[in-house]
Amino acid sequence: MRGPATSKLSALTLLACFSLAAWGLDAVLPPYLGALFLLIGINALLAVSLNLVNGVTGQFSLGHAGFMALGAYTAAWLSTGPLASLFLTEMSSQLGLACTVLAAALVAGSAGWLVGLPSLRLRGDYLAIVTLGFGEIIRVGLLNDNALGGARGFIGIPPAGGAAWVFGLLALACLACHRVMESSLGRALLSVREDETAAEALGVDTTRCKVRAFAASAAGAGVAGALFAHQESFIHPGSFDFMKSVEIVVMVVLGGMGSMSGAVLAAVLLTVLPEALRPLKEITGVDLRMVLYSLSLVLLMLFRPGGLLGRGELWTQPWARRLFLTLKEGKTKKT
Amino acid sequence: MATLIQHLINGISLGSIYALIALGYTLVYGILRLINFAHGDLFMLAAYAALGVCALLGLGDISLAGLAQSSWGAFALVMALSMAAAALAGWLVERLAYRPLRGQPRLNLLITAVGVSLLLENGAQALFGANPRRVPTLIVDAPAFSLAGAQVSTLDITVLGTTLTLLLALEFWVQRTRMGRAMRAVSHSHETAALLGIPVNRVIALTFAVGSALAAAAAVLYGAKYPKVEPLMGVMPGIKAFVAAVLGGIGNLRGAVAGAMILGLAETLVAAYGASSWRDALAFGLLILILLFKPAGLFGSYQREKV
Numbered sequence: 001m002r003g004p005a006t007s008k009l010s011a012l013t014l015l016a017c018f019s020l021a022a023w024g025l026d027a028v029l030p031p032y033l034g035a036l037f038l039l040i041g042i043n044a045l046l047a048v049s050l051n052l053v054n055g056v057t058g059q060f061s062l063g064h065a066g067f068m069a070l071g072a073y074t075a076a077w078l079s080t081g082p083l084a085s086l087f088l089t090e091m092s093s094q095l096g097l098a099c100t101v102l103a104a105a106l107v108a109g110s111a112g113w114l115v116g117l118p119s120l121r122l123r124g125d126y127l128a129i130v131t132l133g134f135g136e137i138i139r140v141g142l143l144n145d146n147a148l149g150g151a152r153g154f155i156g157i158p159p160a161g162g163a164a165w166v167f168g169l170l171a172l173a174c175l176a177c178h179r180v181m182e183s184s185l186g187r188a189l190l191s192v193r194e195d196e197t198a199a200e201a202l203g204v205d206t207t208r209c210k211v212r213a214f215a216a217s218a219a220g221a222g223v224a225g226a227l228f229a230h231q232e233s234f235i236h237p238g239s240f241d242f243m244k245s246v247e248i249v250v251m252v253v254l255g256g257m258g259s260m261s262g263a264v265l266a267a268v269l270l271t272v273l274p275e276a277l278r279p280l281k282e283i284t285g286v287d288l289r290m291v292l293y294s295l296s297l298v299l300l301m302l303f304r305p306g307g308l309l310g311r312g313e314l315w316t317q318p319w320a321r322r323l324f325l326t327l328k329e330g331k332t333k334k335t
Numbered sequence: 336m337a338t339l340i341q342h343l344i345n346g347i348s349l350g351s352i353y354a355l356i357a358l359g360y361t362l363v364y365g366i367l368r369l370i371n372f373a374h375g376d377l378f379m380l381a382a383y384a385a386l387g388v389c390a391l392l393g394l395g396d397i398s399l400a401g402l403a404q405s406s407w408g409a410f411a412l413v414m415a416l417s418m419a420a421a422a423l424a425g426w427l428v429e430r431l432a433y434r435p436l437r438g439q440p441r442l443n444l445l446i447t448a449v450g451v452s453l454l455l456e457n458g459a460q461a462l463f464g465a466n467p468r469r470v471p472t473l474i475v476d477a478p479a480f481s482l483a484g485a486q487v488s489t490l491d492i493t494v495l496g497t498t499l500t501l502l503l504a505l506e507f508w509v510q511r512t513r514m515g516r517a518m519r520a521v522s523h524s525h526e527t528a529a530l531l532g533i534p535v536n537r538v539i540a541l542t543f544a545v546g547s548a549l550a551a552a553a554a555v556l557y558g559a560k561y562p563k564v565e566p567l568m569g570v571m572p573g574i575k576a577f578v579a580a581v582l583g584g585i586g587n588l589r590g591a592v593a594g595a596m597i598l599g600l601a602e603t604l605v606a607a608y609g610a611s612s613w614r615d616a617l618a619f620g621l622l623i624l625i626l627l628f629k630p631a632g633l634f635g636s637y638q639r640e641k642v
Contacts, residue, residue, distance in 0.1 A: 060445055118627040125370045125445055126626055129577060133619035140615070246453060253446060290457040297450030301443050302435055 015175060019168035026163030034163075036275060038231055041166035042224050044267035047251040048173050048260055049220025054249065055258035056181070057213045058193030059120065063131030064221050064248045066138040069240035070111055071104035071222025072229040073142065076154045078103055079230070087158035097160040097230060101169070104226035105219040112218025113211060120210040127214075135245055142237040153236025160230040169227065170264075173220055177260055180216075189213055193258070243290060250293050253300055256307030261314035266307070337484030342607045343600065344482070348491045350599025351498035352560070355553035356576035357583070357591040358505065359546030365522040365586040366542050368441065369433070372448040374550060375573015376455035377425055381551030382470075382564045383463060384420035388413050389471050410473045414497070414555045418548040425547025429540050437536075459566035470562040494556045501552055502592060505545070509588065518542055522586070571615065575602075578618045582625055584632025593634065 022041070026034050046064060053061045078100045079087055086096030119130040143151050180186045188209045191199035200206050229235050251270050255262025274289055281288065300307060314320060356378055363371040392409065432451050436444050474493055478486040509515040520528040521538045529535050557572065558564065579598045583590025598618065606614045625632065 058440075058442055060442060062449070118623055122626060122630050125441075126581075126630075128372075128445060128449070129370065129574070129581075130619075130623060130626065133574065133622065137616055137619055246449075249446075249449070257442075288461065290453065291461055294450050294453030294457055298432055298447055298454060301447040301450065302432070305439065305443050 015168065015171045018171045019164045022167035023162065023164035035231075036271065038163060038166050040268050040271045041163070041170050042228050042231070043248075043251065043271050044264045045166070045170045045173055045224040045227070046221055046248045047255065047263035047267040048170070048177060049217045049224070050248050051252050051255070051258065051260060051263040052177060052180075052189075052213050052217040052220070054252045055256075055263070056186070056193065057189045057210055058257075059210060059214070060125065060128045061131045061214070061217070062128050062242075062245050062249065063115075063133075063135030063138075064217075065240040065242070065244035066131070066135030067108040067112060067218040067221035068225035068228070068244070069135075069138050069142060069237065071108045071225030072235050072240070073148055073154065073225075074104045074107045074222070075100040075226035075229045076157045076235060077148065079158050079160075080154075080156060084158075087160065093158065093160045096158075097165065097226075100230070101165075101223055101226045104222040106222075108222025108225065109215045109219030113215040115218075116211045116214035120214060121207050132242070132245075135240075135242060139237045139241055142240075149236065151237070153234055153238075154229075155234050157229050157233045157235065159233045161227055166227055166231075169223055173223075174260055174264070181260075185209065185212065190258075246290075246293060250297055253297060254307050256309035256311060258311040259307070259309040259313055262307055262309035265309070265314070338607075340483050340485040342603050344485055344487055344491055346600035346603035347596065348494045348560070348599075349603060350596035351494050352553045352557050353572070353576045353579050353599050354592045354595035355498060355501065355549045355556070356572055357580040357595045358502075358588060359550045360577050360580040361583075361585055361588060361591040362542050362546045364580070365588075366518065366539055367433070367444075369444050369448060370577065371543075371546075372445075372452040372573075373428055373455055374546065375569035375571075375576070376452050376459075377421055377428070377547045377569070378550040378554045378557075378573060379459060379564075379566060379569030380424050380455060381417050381421035381547070381554035382558055382568060383459065384424075384551065385413055385417040385555050385558055386468060386470065386564055388416045388420075389473075406473055406475075410493070410555075410559075413473065414552060417555055418551040421547040421551030421554070422544035425543040425550075426540050429543040433543075434536065434539075456566055456570070463566060465566060467563045467565040467568075470558040470564055472559075472562065474559055476559075490559055493559070497552060497556060501549060505549070505588070508545075514538070514541060575618045578622045581622060581632055584634045587632065587634050590632055590634035594632065 022037075026037060029037055046068060050061065050064045053059050079096060083096050083099055085092075086099070087093045115130060115134050116127075119127045142148060148154055180189075188199065188204045191202065191204055192206050192209055196206055225240075228239075247270065251266040252263055254270065255264070255266035277289070309317065315324075356374065359374050359377075360371060363369060363374070392412070428451055432447050433444065436447055474490055476488050476490040479489045479492055480487055507515075509518065517528070517533045517538050518541070520531065520533055521535050525535050528538075553572075575598060576595065579595035580591045581594070582597060583592070583594030585591075598621065601621070602614055602617055605617050
């Protein structure tokens, strides 16, 4: 067994390598693919954070795009207003980005806490309706707020970030989720998913657990929103509509609810697929994407409710274990 | 004073439409403990069915001069046929999407419901196009009589009359008939009901059909009030009717009607006296307030879940 210290160290090394590799890859990719690459990272961050609520805790949130919007607009407002001077040079813009990302996480997280507190006290389905309503209220509010651009959108956000930031934060989020799942809070969240009554009987403060998970998940969406805003340098309320929330939900369900690597995998698939299917839209003339999304939700639930990876992770799949074992055997044979 | 009464009349008229939709939510929730997200979209499908029936019967706009018994007959016919179509659609949704999931975790059922809802919306968009279509006028909205200076129109009378008739019929069905009793038994406990020889699946399917038929009646009335049909028309009324059902205590039929009336009146009054742009946010604000202070709704009783 590895001790916690080495495990932490190796995780940090892994994180650094990962963001460095992403940065390198982004540097060599042509602009279109580079943008797609970053979008994959942002979507994966959204899916991983939503997985904490919809997958791990067994609740159902339908307003993730609303929290993303909060984060995006927070970052946009800060980087053009109070923190604008930080974004003048390349070096200080890194500091500025760190500030806006942090602020976005705080704002979205507190909003998540506020929304979650009343709706998570109750069992089950109320959260879905409340989050749906919350997402719509945010979108309509942004549409009507002229100080933030209203329906015209928010223009002139200083571009910052890039692959190292996106994938570094994604890796950080994954690591954090992984660590949480190994902690007592993670176990408590799983127990809430499996049987709330039993969890309560065992002394788990279910409401508190759920609200914590929900606030953390909202904060993750806020971070993704901030990165998105600095990436696109133009945001408008339509980018964060109900369809976006559904897209993230489909990612979590397709990946397997509760599976972190599944969420990442599904995010990659569902970001690349629509781009690959673009010619189909030009031929048929209708945007069949939403029809496909909704149909895949229903069919998944009917025929493969576990999604791609079920509740396990990529490395706990039987075929992955077998692969690992054969690799290990091959190594020992050689030596 | 007259304007206040006018707003109250409009509010009751809007509330009756919400009530018909809310009953579908409450019926299904009572029996399956499921928020049927697709209910608002069944409402939308029913509106398209009504359009289809009108086209099939060759009903165009009926002119003022021709306003006689015939238009009432046509209205009743359109309503009956679209209720039948919606009942069929509701039955199909239950049969194809919800029944195979019986016994599985409720989260799966909820995700399926969201999926069905989106599928109906986007399917309708692909099939019928996103452009709104106009509903032919079957009832001319003429002032019928005045009440303390406020005008009560024929349309208001139709809406209220239809709603009352359907509510009484539903009340009779649930309380006095064999099938209604079976439904109440199933909503108590599926297992016990099955042991007593009640065909649980058939009762659930019938509940969906009845709820959808009520939504269809609401759709026809809504179409007479706001003559526009589009694929996303069911979303807002659906959500608001759900809020109404929660307000009255979800699972409680009379509560749903009361909640819908309260919501309809509150919305009309808010729109009339002040913030019309906040009209749609009111429902969500109310919902959050109820969840905070009285999660069981005004007339419901909160049952603690036991092992």
